[in-house]
Amino acid sequence: MLLVPCPYCGARPEIEFRCGGEAHIARPADPSALSDAEWANYLFIRTSPKGVHAERWLHAHGCGRWFNAIRNTVSDSFLATYKMGETRPDSAAAESTQGGK
Amino acid sequence: MRRFSLPSLLSEAFNAHQGWQRQWRDPAPKASYDAIIIGGGGHGLGAAYYLAKEHGLTNIAVLEKGWIGGGNAGRNTTIIRSNYLYDESAALYEHAVKLWEGLSQELNYNVMFSQRGVLMLAHNVHDVQSFKRHVYSNRLNGIDNEWMTPQQAKEFCPPLNISPDIRYPVMGAALQRRGGTARHDAVVWGYARAADALGVDILQNCEVTGINRGPDGAVTGVETTRGPIKAKKIGVSAAGHTSVVMGMAGVRMPLESFPLQALVSEPVKPCFPCVLMSNAVHAYISQSDKGELVIGAGTDQYVSYSQQGGLHITTHTLDAICELFPQFTRMRMLRSWGGIVDVTPDRSPIIGKTPVKGLYVNCGWGTGGFKATPGSANVFAHTIARDEPHPINAPFTLDRFRTGRLIDEAAAAAVAH
Numbered sequence: 001m002l003l004v005p006c007p008y009c010g011a012r013p014e015i016e017f018r019c020g021g022e023a024h025i026a027r028p029a030d031p032s033a034l035s036d037a038e039w040a041n042y043l044f045i046r047t048s049p050k051g052v053h054a055e056r057w058l059h060a061h062g063c064g065r066w067f068n069a070i071r072n073t074v075s076d077s078f079l080a081t082y083k084m085g086e087t088r089p090d091s092a093a094a095e096s097t098q099g100g101k
Numbered sequence: 102m103r104r105f106s107l108p109s110l111l112s113e114a115f116n117a118h119q120g121w122q123r124q125w126r127d128p129a130p131k132a133s134y135d136a137i138i139i140g141g142g143g144h145g146l147g148a149a150y151y152l153a154k155e156h157g158l159t160n161i162a163v164l165e166k167g168w169i170g171g172g173n174a175g176r177n178t179t180i181i182r183s184n185y186l187y188d189e190s191a192a193l194y195e196h197a198v199k200l201w202e203g204l205s206q207e208l209n210y211n212v213m214f215s216q217r218g219v220l221m222l223a224h225n226v227h228d229v230q231s232f233k234r235h236v237y238s239n240r241l242n243g244i245d246n247e248w249m250t251p252q253q254a255k256e257f258c259p260p261l262n263i264s265p266d267i268r269y270p271v272m273g274a275a276l277q278r279r280g281g282t283a284r285h286d287a288v289v290w291g292y293a294r295a296a297d298a299l300g301v302d303i304l305q306n307c308e309v310t311g312i313n314r315g316p317d318g319a320v321t322g323v324e325t326t327r328g329p330i331k332a333k334k335i336g337v338s339a340a341g342h343t344s345v346v347m348g349m350a351g352v353r354m355p356l357e358s359f360p361l362q363a364l365v366s367e368p369v370k371p372c373f374p375c376v377l378m379s380n381a382v383h384a385y386i387s388q389s390d391k392g393e394l395v396i397g398a399g400t401d402q403y404v405s406y407s408q409q410g411g412l413h414i415t416t417h418t419l420d421a422i423c424e425l426f427p428q429f430t431r432m433r434m435l436r437s438w439g440g441i442v443d444v445t446p447d448r449s450p451i452i453g454k455t456p457v458k459g460l461y462v463n464c465g466w467g468t469g470g471f472k473a474t475p476g477s478a479n480v481f482a483h484t485i486a487r488d489e490p491h492p493i494n495a496p497f498t499l500d501r502f503r504t505g506r507l508i509d510e511a512a513a514a515a516v517a518h
Contacts, residue, residue, distance in 0.1 A: 001411040001412055001413050002403075002411065014411060014413075015413055018402065019402040019403040021357070021404075022357075022404075036503045036504065036505075037503050040355075040502045040503040041353075043446070043502075044355035044446045044502045045353045045354065045355050045502075046344075046353075046354075046355065046356065046357050047344070047353070048344040048354070048356055048357045048358050048404055048443075049344075049345075049404075050342070050344075050345045050358075050406045053404055055403065055404065071403070073358075073403075073404050073405050073406050073407070074405075074406050074407060075407065076403075076405055076407050
């Protein structure tokens with residue numbers, strides 16, 4: 001089980017959280033203007049990287065708030081968390097400050 | 102290839118078994134092949150076998166980054182069934198079950214296919230309605246599936262607790278008698294041996310690090326840890342690493358890779374006669390021929406390539422097992438492990454062409470690819486050889502996510518895969 005560093009509550013066990021999948025996928029402002037391929041890209045296509053990944057988490061059984069996290073998908077370690085609306089931190093810098101493992 | 106037969110067994114029995122040859126060669130990579138399969142699991146080796154046997158393509162290679170069968174082929178819980186709801190899925194999985202039924206003879210290798218029956222438990226009114234709908238749908242598609250009362254389920258699987266006072270009482274079950282299990286290693290080795298005998302090169306410790314493309318965009322070959330290899334056709338059968346491999350060709354996929362766990366108990370005498378699944382309480386259990394209880398757990402909720410999952414996932418499954426089978430509460434678990442499964446949004450696989458010429462993909466099997474191994478490999482080989490899909494895999498395109506013609510087993514089926 002992961003120890004998830006909630007930016008509001010601190011480190012809590014994973015069972016308090018829901019992972020909301022890849023972060024920074026903005027809903028298109030005018031969906032009806034999109035082609036089918038662009039709409040499919042928004043709905044279905046995901047990065048699923050082997051390495052550094054930005055994803056959303058919900059502290060469902062805690063503060064109830066959403067936040068973003070940078071996590072390494074090989075070591076499963078969290079490199080950084082940040083609040084919704086904040087820009088994604090430089091993942092290389094995050095990795096060097098918190099370590100890969 | 103030396104065939105296994107009664108005379109060969111007898112002669113080796115009197116020869117202290119010193120005369121057996123190695124089952125497949127360990128060749129050096131050639132500079133080029135007619136086709137390359139990336140991924141030496143059951144699906145990839147099977148595709149190479151059918152390419153050679155049914156389509157006459159023998160100048161081909163299977164590239165495996167580790168050892169064959171060391172990925173999900175060696176990590177799954179070996180459940181085989183074809184009782185899927187939709188016509189497209191039913192056709193695909195039934196194609197596989199029919200090939201399973203003759204596979205040991207075809208490969209001259211005992212894959213230990215055992216049609217001991219797959220029992221799927223219903224614990225609530227929705228389960229009952231959904232499973233009955235499956236039974237009717239399957240029968241229309243010529244696939245055996247029957248509804249059982251709790252008493253009938255108990256007769257078929259005596260260890261089952263059908264007491265009405267457990268937390269999620271058993272309200273009935275669907276039984277596919279032709280479902281069962283097979284020996285996963287034997288499937289990999291059987292395909293490898295048969296493909297090798299037809300001239301297929303199996304290249305282990307050969308990780309693909311790049312996919313090369315020509316000026317027209319078509320693939321021209323791959324870069325590997327054992328040097329560059331040219332090929333005009335590349336089939337990607339890389340399971341949990343499909344997103345990574347396809348990324349080398351610049352193709353983004355509707356896939357996410359999650360850890361999926363399984364575990365086995367200490368070996369005991371035969372005590373469990375069938376495969377039993379309960380999607381509502383999340384328990385999957387059968388007994389291997391070695392005597393271990395083979396138990397499947399669920400996926401973790403986050404993307405990961407770590408090949409390990411959270412302990413709370415396996416605990417959740419064991420809670421359900423102990424409630425359904427009180428006799429197993431003191432059973433000791435021997436090993437647990439994780440594999441990385443690539444999951445599509447509609448929980449159906451993708452088998453077909455890609456936007457890149459000469460690049461084909463067989464992926465998205467999620468948590469249930471083993472059962473489809475022969476069928477998937479068979480139609481994937483057809484797709485690569487003819488540059489067009491077999492009628493069975495024609496609906497399972499990558500393009501369905503653009504057209505919206507999803508095969509939405511996840512929502513409608515109430516089944517785990």
